[in-house]
Amino acid sequence: MIRMIASDMDDTFLDGAHRVPAPNIAALERLHELGVLFVPCSGRPYPSIMGNLEDVDQRLLTGTYVISLNGGFINRYGQDEPLTSVTLDRSVAEELYRRGMDEHRIMHVYVPSGTIYTQGVRDAESSYLAGMRGVTALTGTERDLGFVGDEDVVKILYVDTDFDALQRLGERLRPDLDATRVAITYSARRYLEFVPAGMDKGVGVRRLAGMLGIDMDEVMSIGDSANDISMLDAAGIGVGVANVCEDTRAHCDAVTAATGEQGALAEILQRFIEPGYAHGQTKLGLPTT
Incomplete structure (x- = not known):
């Protein structure tokens, strides 16, 4: 039962x-x-x-x-x-964020307090996020994770509504990641998620x-x-x-x-x-x- x-x-x-x-x-x-x-x-x-x-x-x-x-x-x-509570290794989070910025990717950065920082969000994604609490849009000029202050980073998302392309990206990136520190998963047919290994x-x-x-x-x-x-x-x-x-x-x-x-x-x-x-x-x- x-x-x-x-x-x-x-x-x-x-x-x-x-x-x-x-x-x-x-x-x-x-x-x-x-x-x-x-x-x-x-x-x-x-x-x-x-x-x-x-x-x-x-x-x-x-x-x-x-x-x-x-x-x-x-x-x-x-x-x-x-x-x-479980969080990402900070050096891993910094590398993922920096890579996302270099490749001009839409990103979300999650911290334990509940804030979801968004980078490069465009119209369709803004509409999808409209009903969510705690979303803070970044300016696009942030080159590192200094905007989170003293908080840890729980996970980072890359966003693409072309889910097939997103899955190909995930498989291309997987060999570059330290599997003892970070894992990949997907959600909502639009998010490639980088999360702590074992979480x-x-x-x-x-x-x-x-x-x-x-x-x-x-x-x-x-x-x-x-x-x-x-x-x-x-x-x-x-x-x-x-x-x-x-x-x-x-x-x-x-x-x-x-x-x-x-x-x-x-x-x-x-x-x-x-x-x-x-x-x-x-x-x-x-x-x-």
Whole structure:
């Protein structure tokens, strides 16, 4: 029986404007009644995720957790201080940023406080970022990461809406990277992500489940992109939404008919969660750690 659902946010749980579709709100209400823990799990920072959830009845999320920044950070919902944190080696981050500037690439730079610095963003990307909290546009003159001040860097993204070209770029760059310090993944069919080696959503989900005494067979993960693969593989059930990327589909135990935009959590609730309560059990006893 599923006790915890770890769900990606963008293009999975949220619509194109980074809002929670109405069917997903109704599904959260039912999950709350059943005592199934719903855990947002995103590549974005914790404050940005909280911004997307501020219109949701907080009663439905109180007592849960948020896994952010590709699994490197875990927060108790509503508490700013993370329980876990992982950052990039600064010299690696500087090299990736410098290379991006030399090649005139659109970039995002993520720091632990939640700010997302953007470099070279153009119209289409500006529209995509419009519903996200904590985005700060750079001037284009910054030649190093001095703009982050004393903060560490969690990850750097290169942006290209030509996803095939972006994947070719990632494979071209991979041999130049120290695999003991940095890893590559992809998200939203527009982002090439450089993250700390060993940091992924699967690690974050496993870590939280262990903290709460939940077996991974009792965990469901939901996603749509390559950076969700590790948590889809780790969970007892890995579910892709209808708009799942082809390279991720093979890692899904099932794929919904509904897209993230349409509120796929409602379908997942009916297909996979409700049947577990068909014999009269109405609520799970969740851990209180």
